[in-house]
Amino acid sequence: MKLLKSIEEVREYILNCKNKNFSIGLVPTMGYLHEGHGSLIKQARKNNDKVVVSIFVNPIQFGPTEDLSTYPRDLEKDSLFCESLGVDVIFAPSSKKMYPSNSISTFVTVNNITEVLCGAKRPGHFQGVCTVVSKLFNIISPTRAYFGEKDYQQLTVIKTMVKELNFPVEIIGCPIVREDDLLAKSSRNSYLSNTERQDALVLYKSLLKCKDLISTGEFITANIKKEMEAIIHSVSSSKIDYIDIVDTNNLMPVELINHDVLVALAVYIGETRLIDNMTFKIKEA
Amino acid sequence: MKLLKSIEEVREYILNCKNKNFSIGLVPTMGYLHEGHGSLIKQARKNNDKVVVSIFVNPIQFGPTEDLSTYPRDLEKDSLFCESLGVDVIFAPSSKKMYPSNSISTFVTVNNITEVLCGAKRPGHFQGVCTVVSKLFNIISPTRAYFGEKDYQQLTVIKTMVKELNFPVEIIGCPIVREDDLLAKSSRNSYLSNTERQDALVLYKSLLKCKDLISTGEFITANIKKEMEAIIHSVSSSKIDYIDIVDTNNLMPVELINHDVLVALAVYIGETRLIDNMTFKIKEA
Numbered sequence: 255m256k257l258l259k260s261i262e263e264v265r266e267y268i269l270n271c272k273n274k275n276f277s278i279g280l281v282p283t284m285g286y287l288h289e290g291h292g293s294l295i296k297q298a299r300k301n302n303d304k305v306v307v308s309i310f311v312n313p314i315q316f317g318p319t320e321d322l323s324t325y326p327r328d329l330e331k332d333s334l335f336c337e338s339l340g341v342d343v344i345f346a347p348s349s350k351k352m353y354p355s356n357s358i359s360t361f362v363t364v365n366n367i368t369e370v371l372c373g374a375k376r377p378g379h380f381q382g383v384c385t386v387v388s389k390l391f392n393i394i395s396p397t398r399a400y401f402g403e404k405d406y407q408q409l410t411v412i413k414t415m416v417k418e419l420n421f422p423v424e425i426i427g428c429p430i431v432r433e434d435d436l437l438a439k440s441s442r443n444s445y446l447s448n449t450e451r452q453d454a455l456v457l458y459k460s461l462l463k464c465k466d467l468i469s470t471g472e473f474i475t476a477n478i479k480k481e482m483e484a485i486i487h488s489v490s491s492s493k494i495d496y497i498d499i500v501d502t503n504n505l506m507p508v509e510l511i512n513h514d515v516l517v518a519l520a521v522y523i524g525e526t527r528l529i530d531n532m533t534f535k536i537k538e539a
Numbered sequence: 540m541k542l543l544k545s546i547e548e549v550r551e552y553i554l555n556c557k558n559k560n561f562s563i564g565l566v567p568t569m570g571y572l573h574e575g576h577g578s579l580i581k582q583a584r585k586n587n588d589k590v591v592v593s594i595f596v597n598p599i600q601f602g603p604t605e606d607l608s609t610y611p612r613d614l615e616k617d618s619l620f621c622e623s624l625g626v627d628v629i630f631a632p633s634s635k636k637m638y639p640s641n642s643i644s645t646f647v648t649v650n651n652i653t654e655v656l657c658g659a660k661r662p663g664h665f666q667g668v669c670t671v672v673s674k675l676f677n678i679i680s681p682t683r684a685y686f687g688e689k690d691y692q693q694l695t696v697i698k699t700m701v702k703e704l705n706f707p708v709e710i711i712g713c714p715i716v717r718e719d720d721l722l723a724k725s726s727r728n729s730y731l732s733n734t735e736r737q738d739a740l741v742l743y744k745s746l747l748k749c750k751d752l753i754s755t756g757e758f759i760t761a762n763i764k765k766e767m768e769a770i771i772h773s774v775s776s777s778k779i780d781y782i783d784i785v786d787t788n789n790l791m792p793v794e795l796i797n798h799d800v801l802v803a804l805a806v807y808i809g810e811t812r813l814i815d816n817m818t819f820k821i822k823e824a
Contacts, residue, residue: 261705273560359651360669360703365644384645385704392705418645419670420546420677 255337257344261352261393264306264345268394276303280396280423282387285309285346286326286441287335290431294400295339297428301398307336308390309346314358315382326444345394352389362388362419364411367505371407371518372529375495380411387412391421398424402431404438406516406531410505430530432458438530445526453489454523457530460485460497464517468534473511475499486521495520495527502533511536541628542618546637546678549591549630553679561588565681565708567672570594570631571611571726572620575716579685580624582713586683592621593675594631599643600667611729630679637674647673647704649696652790656692656803657814660780665696672697676706683709687716689723691801691816695790715815717743723815730811738774739808742815745770745782749802753819758796760784771806780805780812787818796821 258264271278279298283291291307298305309332316322329346336344362384367373373380391399401409409427416425431439436458437451446454460482467478479497486492500507502514511534518531543549556563564583568576576592583590594617601607614631621629647669652658658665676684686694694712701710716724721743722736731739745767752763764782771777785792787799796819803816 265707272557275558355703357651358703360647360649360700362673362704363646363648365646366642367644388647389703389705392707395707415645418640418643418674419647420674422550422677422680 255333255341255344257333257346259346259348259351261347264343264393267343268306271304272395277397278302278394279305280390280394280399281305281307282390282399282401283307283309284311284325284441285332286328286444287332288431288439288441288443290402290404290439292335292339293431294402294428295336295341297426298398298400299340301426304342305340306343306345306394306396307341308394309344310352310386310390312352312382312386313349314353314385315379317376317378320376321442321445324445326441345390352386358385361385362415364415364418367407367414368411370500370505370507371496371498372405372520373407373411375520380408383408384411384415387415388419388421391423396423398426400426400428402429403427403533404430404440404529404531406518406533407505438528440528442526442528446523450491450523450526453491454526454528456486456489456492457519457521457528460519461517461530461532464499465532465534468511468536475507475509475511478517482517482519486519489523491524493522495522540618540622540626543628543630544632544636546632549628549678552628553591556589557680562682563587563679564590565675565679565684566590566592567675567684567686568592568594569596569610569726570617571613571729572617573716573724573726573728575687575689575724577620577624578716579687579713580621580626582711583683583685584625586711589627590625591628591630591679591681592626593679594629595637595671595675597637597667597671598634599638599670600664602661602663605661606727606730609730611726630675637671643670646670647700649700649703652692652699653696655785655790655792656781656783657690657805658692658696660805665693668693669696669700672700673704673706676708681708683711685711685713688712688818689715689725689814689816691803691818692790723813725813727811727813731808735776735809735811738776739811739813741771741774741777742804742806742813745804746802746815746817749784750817750819753796753821760792760794760796763802767802767804771804774808776809778807780807 279302281294311325363381368380413425497519499517502516516533520529564587566579596610646666648666653665698710782804784802787801801818805814
């Protein structure tokens with residue numbers, strides 16, 4: 255496995271692959287890898303000749319009050335993890351290499367679907383994500399790129415960007431990977447104290463409640479959200495950022511569930527912001 | 540020469556070229572080709588195995604009151620012109636093919652250098668340009684792309700975008716091509732009546748005046764602009780949109796010329812908006 259830190263090195267590697275007609279699977283990450291990333295890497299390993307994992311904590315997708323400086327990093331552990339999964343290249347550039355100008359002026363923006371859910375709560379976040387992902391696509395020219403469904407909105411935004419800008423890459427979404435107690439895997443789980451770790455289970459529990467309600471014929475989203483809120487509020491460390499039930503395709507809020515929906519939530523447990531979601535396929539009446 | 544109208548067809552052609560390791564020169568145009576475009580095509584022909592000319596009147600770079608509907612089009616004449624210059628492929632998609640969604644939500648934006656000159660007068664124009672050029676780059680994966688220096692700001696914006704988003708393409712700027720009487724070649728010249736065509740010479744004359752003034756040691760831009768304005772106003776059909784003297788690199792206005800500058804102007808002759816420019820290299824004292 256190669257660990258490459260400069261854009262020139264990775265371009266050279268990619269050029270070599272392209273000359274041999276190798277397909278390239280890219281797994282873009284911010285590092286501190288866990289089994290969620292692992293499932294993306296395994297999928298990429300299955301479908302492609304070469305697998306590149308990018309590890310870059312992208313400053314421009316963090317808001318001024320967010321956790322950029324404390325975001326967990328462990329390149330050594332990540333390298334061992336990638337090597338064990340048969341990754342060919344880790345691309346781990348510095349911020350200076352990705353953003354050499356003192357002021358960045360070029361941005362890729364997706365409107366509408368970024369104005370809800372996490373996008374509404376984290377202004378500029380998806381612009382930062384789209385911009386860095388565009389850069390990675392242009393540097394690595396992947397055949398396929400893999401994103402987790404835990405960041406369901408991110409996956410939808412990237413799919414929209416790729417389609418509308420004609421990026422020659424196939425976007426593949428992979429299911430959420432959970433801990434044994436069903437907390438969604440996340441690098442940010444490392445922030446949680448023992449008590450908070452226990453409290454964090456309310457996210458998934460509230461989604462299970464939602465599932466129960468829908469299966470018993472409750473389609474009024476306000477009612478469902480009320481019951482989900484009650485579960486979240488059952489632990490004192492929690493603060494709801496949002497709970498939303500939206501159309502799976504355009505991410506617009508729905509009042510009455512009569513087609514496929516995404517139920518997504520972001521909750522602070524102590525100081526740590528966690529997200530989780532579930533999608534529901536609804537048969538038309 | 541092939542005339543391709545679908546993205547799939549052009550992608551297939553390009554894939555074939557890439558398999559043979561052919562270099563590809565792209566000349567993005569809005570059609571109604573003239574010798575200005577011709578010079579770009581000739582340069583592309585010299586440097587690349589294959590030359591693709593895109594012809595697409597890009598709706599999203601026109602403002603609501605601009606000349607989208609009347610913009611001159613002549614695909615037949617353009618085809619003959621391209622064929623005569625040894626072009627391999629014309630890519631001429633419909634708007635529906637380039638923007639299949641009812642609402643476009645993804646845009647590429649370059650800030651700062653788009654907020655002056657034409658960018659200040661045509662809000663959204665460069666966002667439309669950057670978005671369509673990104674699409675063309677992603678569809679055609681050119682080795683090199685050619686842009687005219689007549690749209691000097693556009694060339695600077697595209698260079699910035701390519702650098703900051705890491706597009707794997709070399710941007711090549713080509714000098715302004717002029718009519719015998721030195722009017723800059725432009726598709727929009729076809730709008731001009733005979734009298735207006737004559738009046739339009741004031742653009743270049745004002746640039747010549749600027750050149751004279753600088754060569755005789757006038758470095759105060761306000762003084763230069765005043766003299767240029769007088770020349771423009773010597774014909775009654777003219778209306779100045781802007782005359783600006785800016786830093787060649789960051790396009791920011793300068794008051795005193797003590798380094799390389801771009802002198803750029805946009806002038807309405809009757810209803811027709813024309814642009815022209817000249818750059819000056821200044822030796823440091």
